[in-house]
Amino acid sequence: MTELSRxxxxxxxxxxxxxxxxxxxxxGEPASARSRWGLxxxxxxxxxxxxxxxxxxxxxxxxxxxxxxxxxxxxxxKVNVRDPATGAAHSVPVMxxxxxxxxxxxxxxxxxxxxxxxxxxxxxxxICIGCRYCMMACPYKARSFAHEDQTGQQPYLPRGKGTxxxxxxxxxxxxxxxPPACVEACAAKARGAMLFGDLNDPKSDIAQRVAxxxxxxxxxxxxxxxxxxxxxx
Amino acid sequence: xxxxxxxxxxxxPYTRGWLALMAGFGAVIIVALxxxxxxxxxxxxxxxxxxxxxxxxxHVFAVFxxxxxxGALNVASMGSVFGREDYQxxxxxxxxxxxxxxxxxxxxxxxxxxxxxxxAVAMTHFNFKSIFAWNVILYSGFMAVxxxxxxxxxxxxxxxxxxxxALVAFGWRLVLxxxxxxxxxxxAAREAYGAAVMAPLFIAMSxxxxxxxxxxxxxxxxxxxxxxxxxxxxxxxLRLLGLFVAANLYFTALLHVTQxxxxxxxxxxxxxxxxxxxHTTLFWVGQVGLGGILPLVIAYGGCGHAVRKxxxxxxxxxxxxxxxxxxxxxxxxxxxPLDLFPGMEVSSTFADGHVHAYAPxxxxxxxxxxxxxxxLVIATIGMTALGLLPSGLETATESxxxxx
Numbered sequence: 001m002t003e004l005s006r007x008x009x010x011x012x013x014x015x016x017x018x019x020x021x022x023x024x025x026x027x028g029e030p031a032s033a034r035s036r037w038g039l040x041x042x043x044x045x046x047x048x049x050x051x052x053x054x055x056x057x058x059x060x061x062x063x064x065x066x067x068x069x070x071x072x073x074x075x076x077x078k079v080n081v082r083d084p085a086t087g088a089a090h091s092v093p094v095m096x097x098x099x100x101x102x103x104x105x106x107x108x109x110x111x112x113x114x115x116x117x118x119x120x121x122x123x124x125x126x127i128c129i130g131c132r133y134c135m136m137a138c139p140y141k142a143r144s145f146a147h148e149d150q151t152g153q154q155p156y157l158p159r160g161k162g163t164x165x166x167x168x169x170x171x172x173x174x175x176x177x178x179p180p181a182c183v184e185a186c187a188a189k190a191r192g193a194m195l196f197g198d199l200n201d202p203k204s205d206i207a208q209r210v211a212x213x214x215x216x217x218x219x220x221x222x223x224x225x226x227x228x229x230x231x232x233x
Numbered sequence: 234x235x236x237x238x239x240x241x242x243x244x245x246p247y248t249r250g251w252l253a254l255m256a257g258f259g260a261v262i263i264v265a266l267x268x269x270x271x272x273x274x275x276x277x278x279x280x281x282x283x284x285x286x287x288x289x290x291x292h293v294f295a296v297f298x299x300x301x302x303x304g305a306l307n308v309a310s311m312g313s314v315f316g317r318e319d320y321q322x323x324x325x326x327x328x329x330x331x332x333x334x335x336x337x338x339x340x341x342x343x344x345x346x347x348x349x350x351x352x353a354v355a356m357t358h359f360n361f362k363s364i365f366a367w368n369v370i371l372y373s374g375f376m377a378v379x380x381x382x383x384x385x386x387x388x389x390x391x392x393x394x395x396x397x398x399a400l401v402a403f404g405w406r407l408v409l410x411x412x413x414x415x416x417x418x419x420x421a422a423r424e425a426y427g428a429a430v431m432a433p434l435f436i437a438m439s440x441x442x443x444x445x446x447x448x449x450x451x452x453x454x455x456x457x458x459x460x461x462x463x464x465x466x467x468x469x470x471l472r473l474l475g476l477f478v479a480a481n482l483y484f485t486a487l488l489h490v491t492q493x494x495x496x497x498x499x500x501x502x503x504x505x506x507x508x509x510x511x512h513t514t515l516f517w518v519g520q521v522g523l524g525g526i527l528p529l530v531i532a533y534g535g536c537g538h539a540v541r542k543x544x545x546x547x548x549x550x551x552x553x554x555x556x557x558x559x560x561x562x563x564x565x566x567x568x569x570p571l572d573l574f575p576g577m578e579v580s581s582t583f584a585d586g587h588v589h590a591y592a593p594x595x596x597x598x599x600x601x602x603x604x605x606x607x608x609l610v611i612a613t614i615g616m617t618a619l620g621l622l623p624s625g626l627e628t629a630t631e632s633x634x635x636x637x
Contacts, residue, residue: 069582070283079581081574094573094581103422109365110358129355130347132287133365139422141571141583144284145347148276161276162347218573222421233574 024177035118036100036200037169038227039183040209041093045193048080048091053194056185057095060170062154073144073159075167076182081233090233093182093194096121096142096167097218097226104134104143113164119227120169128163135164139219140226142166199227239322241620244458244613254457254613258606265603268596269344277347281593285584286567290593291345293559294601297442298338298608299372299413300435301555303406304443304477306331306379309386310406311473313399319466323451325621328383330447330612331406332376337608339372341600364415371409378405387619410439417562424501425566428491434484438558440477445551448474448544450612454622461625464540471544475532478551482525485558501569504588505561512565515557524554564591 025031057063057076065072076095082088098121104113105121112128115121123134123143135143143166150159156172159165170180178184183196197206209215215229244251272279282289309328312321343349356373359366382402385395414435417426448470455462489506492498503509505516528547538546568589573579579586616622 066278068278070285070584071278074284074583077581077583077585079573079579079583079585082578083576084578105360106362107365107419108360109363109369110354111360112358127351127354127358128348129351130349131355131365132347133363133416135284135287136567137420137422139571140573141285141585145277145282145287147278147284160348162273164347 025175031116031118031120033117034200035198036227037118037120037174038098038197038199038206038229039169039180040195040197040206040215040229040231042193042195043090043092043230043232045191046078046091046093047191048078048089050091050190051078052185052190053093053182054078056181057167060154060181061157061168062150062152062159064150064152066148068147071145071147073146073165075142075144075165092230092233094140094142094218095182095228096169097140097224097228098167098169100225100227101223103137103139103222103224107133107137109133116171120171120174121166122168122171123164123166125158125160125163125165128160130162130164132164139222139224240624241325241622242624243618243620244454244616244622246617250457251613251617255610258610258613261606262603262610265344265599265606268599268603269349272345272596272600273349279594280597281591282597283584283589283591285570285589286564286591288563288567289591290597291341291600291604292563293556294604295338295341295345296413296563297556297559298334298341298604300410300439300559301442301446302331302334302338302439303375303410304439304441305334305447306402306406307440307443308447308470309382310399310403313395314403319469322623322626323447324386325383325619326451326454326616326623327447328379328386328402329615329619329621330450330608331443332379332383333608333611333615334443334446335372335375336611337604337606340607341604344600344603345597364412364419368409368412368416371405371412375405375409378402387621406439407436410436417566422571423566423569424498424572425492425505425562425569428488428495430484430488430491434481434488437477437480437484438555441474441481441551442555444470444474444477445548445555448548449552450609452541452545452548454616455626458622460622462541463626466626467541467544471532471540471547474544474547474551475529478525478528478532478547481558482521482529485520485525497572497575500572501566504569505565509565509568509588512561512568516561516565519557520554520561522554523550524557528554567591 054076061075063073076093079092079094081090081092098119102115102121105115109131110127110129112124113134114124132145135145143164145164146159146161149161153159173180179196183194186192186194195206197204199207201207210229215231216233217226217229280289306327308320309324311317312324343352355369378401382398385391385398411432414432418429418431420426489502492502505512507513528550531543531547568591570586570588
């Protein structure tokens with residue numbers, strides 16, 4: 001592991017500030033509908049060359065691929081968006097949007113795709129039969145199918161061949177009162193384009209910024225009410 | 234129960250032809266099981282499927298067989314529900330074929346799951362908001378309903394249940410095909426789908442595919458068991474097939490007109506209809522040309538072949554065109570990229586923004602053909618074990634040419 005530079009230490013302290021208000025969940029305490037975890041991503045601070053969030057996600061989730069981009073899992077990707085009329089370009093991190101009305105949950109025959117009370121959308125690998133209907137239904141292409149045996153798994157993220165998976169919003173960290181790994185890394189090593197917090201808590205930074213500033217959601221027209229909001233697109 | 238007037242005989246087993254047929258089907262099934270073992274053992278990366286095209290060739294076969302299954306029951310319904318006595322003698326074979334095709338399709342579907350070992354989970358955990366879960370119930374129920382229907386046709390003591398069973402079976406098959414169409418019709422995320430017309434389109438598809446498969450099985454089984462098959466019946470079935478093919482073409486046109494009417498769906502329509510490569514070719518040449526217009530010409534137009542041969546030719550074309558049609562719907566619909574940012578150009582390491590390639594692997598094709606073989610084995614065993622096949626379908630004249 002490389003030494004952190006002074007700049008990175010200073011930026012990391014900023015990450016703590018950004019992510020500090022998260023409340024840890026006591027062991028055994030169920031997730032509560034009082035919270036609605038979400039992200040606010042400022043695309044103005046997100047450069048096309050920067051992949052810190054993507055790389056951190058892979059490391060955090062143990063997504064060791066097989067160098068087969070079409071079948072390797074990607075929980076978080078950078079989508080380069082360009083307006084052909086004006087030439088304006090953005091690089092947008094896209095992951096599971098943790099919709100309030102998730103299409104994946106609606107179509108899943110067994111209930112393996114599920115939404116926690118606090119709005120985090122997950123897959124129960126024990127009852128996922130690998131039908132991939134959720135992948136057909138997701139308008140964000142946010143899910144991956146485990147096409148082969150998995151290695152280098154993390155204890156908090158069991159992955160199984162033949163089941164579907166996707167961004168968990170780092171639920172294992174949220175339950176411990178920590179922010180998602182991508183958010184922390186973006187603040188520490190990049191320009192802090194991601195803000196994580198409870199959209200239901202009017203005192204949280206994210207709720208206040210969403211109330212104060214113009215934000216958008218990808219494919220808002222579909223009415224799925226994602227918890228991931230964007231600025232600058 | 235008029236069908237009791239007809240004589241039915243079992244197919245004689247262990248003849249040279251019977252053994253050869255079963256050996257051939259058995260070989261295909263063994264190869265398919267080998268392909269399943271390989272795909273399950275290695276994982277789906279050995280198939281042509283990716284994280285972009287998640288349903289591949291097995292789904293083409295499975296959807297075709299499932300859709301054809303409900304359509305195959307129509308012949309029985311013609312006799313029982315609509316009182317066409319000529320068709321009543323075909324009711325037993327129609328019901329058997331419906332169950333056999335559904336079993337073959339479901340076998341493919343289940344064996345293509347990422348976790349086929351969790352079939353019990355699929356049968357015990359239901360999310361009732363999911364069309365897929367509803368379909369599991371509809372498929373299982375179809376087997377039971379058609380089983381009862383078949384029993385009422387075969388047992389004279391159950392005759393009083395014949396009509397009610399026929400009505401339930403007819404209603405059930407319509408709902409079942411509606412459910413299969415809705416698997417696609419409710420997918421708002423994919424531009425090629427997300428249209429309510431998918432439900433009637435699938436019903437029209439089932440009418441055509443099911444009757445085509447029925448004609449083929451009827452003709453081949455009669456020929457192999459040396460039973461007389463009159464030209465009048467073939468002519469009637471062929472005209473009916475033409476009607477169903479026309480309905481399928483109509484709803485196909487309606488789907489695309491609907492899509493063109495939607496703002497923002499011009500891209501996917503241009504892809505399917507104009508510049509989609511293999512998908513466009515399969516649409517115009519396979520689905521519309523070979524599977525639509527040509528069978529119509531054969532059914533109603535001029536040609537010099539005997540009507541039985543014409544019925545066979547048209548049926549083969551409808552089956553091939555049907556496979557092309559399901560390909561265009563299932564694969565073509567996924568090949569078109571998701572529109573995350575309408576009006577924008579996009580790219581990513583996850584293949585956003587460009588048309589997705591898909592080439593089926595041999596494993597997938599083997600699995601699909603295995604489903605067809607499963608259906609035909611069940612049909613053959615059914616005809617062997619039970620008196621389902623009429624001993625003959627005699628008619629006054631053997632129609633020739635186009636004067637039928």
